[in-house]
Amino acid sequence: MSSDTPLSRVLFINLSSWSFHTEERPDLFQERLGGAGAAIRLLEECCPQGADPLGPENPIIFSVGVATALFPLASKCVAMFKSPLTGNLGESHAGGRTAVAIRSAGYGAIVITGKASHPVYLSITKDGVAFRDARALWGTGRSDTAARIIRSKDGTPGTRTILRIGRAGENLVRYASVTSETYRHFGRMGLGAVFGSKKLKAVLISGDNIIEVSDRKRYRDLYDRLYDQVTRSPLMQKYHEIGTPVNVKSLSAMGSLPVKNLTEQRLEGSDQLSGEEFARLFLSRRVACSHCPVSCIHIGQIRIPYPNDPYFYKTIPVSYDYELIYALGFMLGVSDPTDVLNLIDIIEQTGVDAMSAGVCAAWATEAMIHGLIDEQMTGGIRLSFGDAKQYLAFFESLARQKGEFYQNLGKGVSFAASVYGGDEYALAFGKNEMAGYHTGPAAYIGYICGARHSHLDNAGYSVDQKPTEKFPETPEKIAEELYEEEAYRQILSGLVVCFFARGLYTREIIQEVLSVCGISMTIEELDALGRTILAEKYRFKVREGFSLEPDSVPIPKRILELPSGRGGIEEEVIRRGVARYKELLENKTSE
Amino acid sequence: MPKKRLSVIDADRCVGCQSCMFACTRRLGFGGVSKSAIHVSSVGGIERGFSVRVCRACQDPPCVHLCPEKALLPRDVGGVTLHKDKCTGCKKCLEGCILGAISWDYEENHPIICIYCGYCAQYCPYEVIELQEMMADEF
Known part of the structure; x- marks a missing residue:
């Protein structure tokens, strides 16, 4: 084992040539915290404009953050790619053991490009990558069979992750998922089809690095405060x-x-x-x-x-x-x-x-x-x-x-x-099928404008459920509230902290966490980083043909016909909210 | 001095969060889990539950007999103590513990041996493990 502080190493794997190399990129982690901040930068760099999402040039990027393997609930891994479902930004997060395994293997991010000549799975450790034949695993009826077989062959139990696809991914269903540790998923936006297009059946990652901190006592003290809140x-x-x-x-x-x-x-x-x-x-x-x-x-x-x-x-x-x-x-x-x-x-x-x-x-x-x-x-x-x-x-x-x-x-x-x-x-x-919240206009403004068109981007459903006196007075104010929330969530997605812990990881706590990781940032700098990451995601989407112009944003009539939890929804309210959100994204993008 | 050892009370309550493993390495001031003397892994897939491997402080510890250098010595309060200066890194103890309760510090090339401090148990949210007093007839 060795230490990896500060987090900086990116592993690049090319499936076409069965080759790999690493690069030191401290900027992605020290300035952008890793996670989504690192991934969007790598996506901009590695994904050519107009790339076929199912072509060899589309990169699969996994990234973890500076808090990974150090603090409780910093347990998520970010995946970024060009989505075969929406044709622009593909971003999906998953838990399991993926994040800890990647960092323990000594990497902050992994970038996979190319296409294998036949089905393979990758076995990744701190020493590099083994390309293993997965022809016998391709087409197995249940996708967990592949994981069971790989588990019996490779890696250390307890400290490894196994990511795999099923037949839907092999057959390029554009919303196929990647499963980690049996029950967690990079579910949305079709990462499974991108795996399938590369003939990549699975990825196993294992490692045993320790992680150094700036101050051991402060680390333990802060950990105890967080742990106490999580459990009590x-x-x-x-x-x-x-x-x-x-x-x-x-x-x-x-x-x-x-x-x-x-x-x-x-x-x-x-x-x-x-x-x-x-x-x-x-x-x-x-x-x-x-x-x-x-x-x-x-x-x-x-x-x-x-x-x-x-x-x-x-x-x-x-x-x-x-x-x-x-x-x-x-x-x-x-x-x-x-x-x-x-x-x-x-x-x-x-x-x-x-x-x-x-x-x-x-x-x-x-x-x-x-x-x-x-x-x-x-x-x-x-x-x-x-x-x-x-x-x-x-x-x-x-x-x-x-x-x-x-x-x-x-x-x-x-x-x-x-x-x-x-x-x-x-x-x-945004071509992404809706989540289960017909709560009101904020949910729909959120789905349309959120970088991932996900309910998790900005939690519009939560705004919709506010009591009337706290509900934003105008559609524009709804958009502003959602935008601020989405910008803040970029910071959590940098670290990468589970959104369930958003009440716990306040900006002040995040500052302390970063300090233990050897990073000093003011709250203003943190907020600016959140907005920058969000603007970069929007810029990537626009680059790939996405638009929030009214003509490009179809609103299925059905959502206006059936009363929501907040009563009937008017199209004009949604349109005004979208226009304001667009303005906020573009003001930031043009800075 | 009280005679204590770490016990697995109920592995069926283990959710696999590995907070105990993180605690054991954090005790030394590091993140990650690779300095941990406690090990949690699934029993053939997460759907089947977890095994929790800890040193149970055997009355007559096989690792003591296997160590050719007398680097592992029985403690008079139960369990074993590692004397790092005597350890040559032969791994006989690692291979000989049928519980799999010994892991390896590859950085320093010696076994990781539980010191029965109970730090890990303080972070188990589900009462899976506990530092227990040993009964008089147990040591």
Whole structure:
């Protein structure tokens, strides 16, 4: 083992030539904290303008931050790439053990370019990269099989990470995911398809570096204060006990949880889809990311009988979260929680983003009701809200990518609607399928303007749920609040701290954390860095053809028709908010 | 002096956060986990739970018998003590501990041996491990 302070090393891997080298880049970590700040700079440098997202030139960038492996909940890794779903910025974050493994292997970031001549997996340590044959792993039915086999061959248990794709990634579904440590995902925006395009089945990273700090006593003292808050204060309690599905009940009661492609406000008979009921019926284990005592990962067990074999069962562990219950339960009208867990399992097996897949399936169901698509196109599958069996078959076909219909739908719901119609109910923003928050105008302004078109960019859903006296008075003020939040989250994404800890990692605490890492920054400098990173992301998007001009921002009519948790939404409110957000991004970009 | 050892109370409550491992290395003032004497890893995949490997302070420690240099000596209060100056880095103790409770410090080329301080247990949020007093008949 050796020390790696200060964090500076970037590992470059070329799959075309089976070669690698490292570069010292202290600027990415000392000035930009690492994480998203490092990744956007590397993306600008390594991704040629107009690159084919599924071509060898598209880089896959993984980066960690200066707080990684030092402080609790600095447990996330940032992935950046050009998204094959949206055609511009691809950014996704995941937990598991990836972040700690990358830093312990001595790297701040890893950049993978090129395309292998046949399926490979990479085994990365501080000594470099081994290119291993993965032809025997390509096409395996369940994506966890690949991880099991690699686990038995490579790396040190407990301190390694294994990232892998499933068949959806191999077959280039544009919203295929990459799974880390069985239950965490680089879910959104199609990193799995980028892996697949490079014939990259998996990446294993392991290492045993120690990390030096500027002052050991201050490090331990600050750690204790943070640890105490994480484990004792109510800040984390909701993630800790019931997990993210704790929000199902309240959002559903408000009419904020999209049902059946946003055609209804409530799902009949869905009492058992709450976090409390999932815990009562299925919760069997709680699991955590490395260096996070919260353990928000909730695993339910389902027992499945073999239909033609009495006394034969299989018991499968399935991790459930709010977004999965939304996308595969409420959105598809599936009210039986066992069915939802079965649907989650097939999403895991095939390796596709649950939110995008759920929204695509919901759109297809409605398109079938309206006669835009038929059973001949779906291979005999008759989609109907609530029919889980048909959805299981549908997701399997989606992963296989056989036939024109599934290939079109594999390019996202916006693309499918451009082919078949039904764009007024194709629920995507910036071509990214919507998350489970029909809470009000702030959520939609957030989806449209957020760098990743994700609910996590700026938490519009949270603004929507404010009491009237605290709700921003004008659409412009909504945009300003969201913009400030998104800029602040760039700092967290630099370190890289889990957003669940945002209440804990205040600017003042971040300053102290940085000081222990040997970095001195004022609060003004931190805020400026957050806005700069956000502006750089926007600049990259615009470079790749993205625009927030009204003509380029389609708003599916459906969201204006069904009252949200905050009542009816007016298009003008969204448009005014978007215009202001654009102004804020461009003011900063032109500086 | 009280006779104490670290015990795994209930590995089924372990969530795999590895806070104990980080604590053990942080005790020495470093980040990361590579100086840790406690080790948490999954039992064939995270879905199946975790194993927590710690030195259980054997009454008759095999590592003491395996050490050709008498660098590992039994403590009169239970467990073993490493005398780094005598250790030649032969790794016989590492290979001989069937619990896998000994890990290796590759930087300094000697085994990492638990000192039964209980620092790790202070950071276990789920009461998986505990520093316990040994009963009179246990040492």
